[in-house]
Amino acid sequence: MTSTYDDAVALDRADPLAPFRAEFLMGDDPVAYLDGNSLGRPPLRTLERVEQTLRHEWGGRLIRSWEEGWLDLPEQVGDRLAAACLGAAPGQTVIAESTSVNIFKLLHAGCDLRPGRDEIVATDSDFPTDRYLVESVAGSRGMTVRWLRPNIVEGVTESSLREVLSERTALVLLSHVDYRSGAMLDVRMLTALVHEVGALAAWDLCHSAGVVPLALDADAVDLAVGCTYKYLNAGPGAPAFLYVAAQHLGSVRQPITGWWSSADRFAMGPTYEADPSIRAMLSGTAYVPGIVAVDASVSLVAEAGIEAIRTKAVALTDLCVELVDAWLVPHGFEVASPRDAARRGGHVTIQGDRSREVSAAMYAAKVVPDFRNPDMIRLGLSPLTTSYAELWRALDVTRGIVEAL
Ligand SMILES: Cc1ncc(COP(=O)(O)O)c(C=O)c1O
CATH class of the missing domain: 3.90.1150.10 (Aspartate Aminotransferase, domain 1)
Incomplete structure (x- = not known):
């Protein structure tokens, strides 16, 4: 009935x-x-927190607020989000930019971690930004894209992924939950397959962050990105998150080498040296109202x-x-x-x-x-x-x- x-x-x-x-x-x-x-x-708490930040921290404390807390927000709030719903230990997640920009960074970072390999695997039915960026990054690096062509309700299967993987694969980019069908992939199983050929697994978590529990550390995920304005309720265009597994920190590099990713931001030195921590994935000045919005919203997910x-x-x-x-x-x-x-x-x-x-x-x-x-x-x-x-x-x-x- x-x-x-x-x-x-x-x-x-x-x-x-x-x-x-x-x-x-x-x-x-x-x-x-x-x-x-x-x-x-x-x-409601996000609205209050953003107002508090604008009115009292920006309006009241002005430039002093950077030293009084803003400088560390990208990784502090990243850690809170990671604990609330990503299954990731501290020190591997930052809040920055948009999902699209972070995918660009992760594609380059992942390929750089696997030099000598010339293929990226991606899904031909994935969200447009993922497909477009895979094409442009592969093109700029002289690499080839191996496209998976799944039925969108079934999603990427073990056998279909096996068919395209080889020792030429540098990186595989997959969406955990399909943006159209809602089909959810098996992160652990597919990541293990990618590792069998020595490649790295990058996951787009836009449609899972805040609604599906993730276990990025336990599932041995290498790289991940996701947005905060869907199930994380941080507001239109709120900054995205980016995860790099601890084992890659220190060696990971990304192409937008702005001063916020350098080892000593305020040294203002003549040459670039990457920060050894997850901060290496940052680029420029953090958008503070956006990050505090993520923080407030994530606290709700943690409470629930x-x-x-x-x-x-x-x-x-x-x-x-x-x-x-x-x-x-x-x-x-x-x-x-x-x-x-x-x-x-x-x-x-x-x-x-x-x-x-x-x-x-x-x-x-x-x-x-x-x-x-x-x-x-x-x-x-x-x-x-x-x-x-x-x-x-x-x-x-x-x-x-x-x-x-
Ligand atoms: C699966 C997926 N990936 C990437 C994006 C792009 O995110 P943004 O436009 O915030 O860069 C979206 C946006 O909805 C998405 O659903």
């Missing part, structure tokens, strides 16, 4: 994370917000607990698949995400000929999903802010739309 609205309300009553909704500025506009996997809602967040993500996506099957599949839609929750991240994607029209009608009805070309509607479910009742209402509105087509 299909879950009723009362069933959804009962799930909310029993939800240990339900009180976290009060931690966010919810507004009263959308009937349902299902796009937290593109832009998370604003946490990433395991509890994952448990709710599984329950939300299961309910979503159940309602889509009951209400939308009979009207020509398909679930374009893995049906097995163990292989799925925090969003569910539906696909159909009339997706564009349906997505526009959902917007008009104040149900906010995400549309992805050519025919996909992503339903992003953020465990700290999405309630079961909100999800039920969203799909009920959508049912009305498809029935009227």
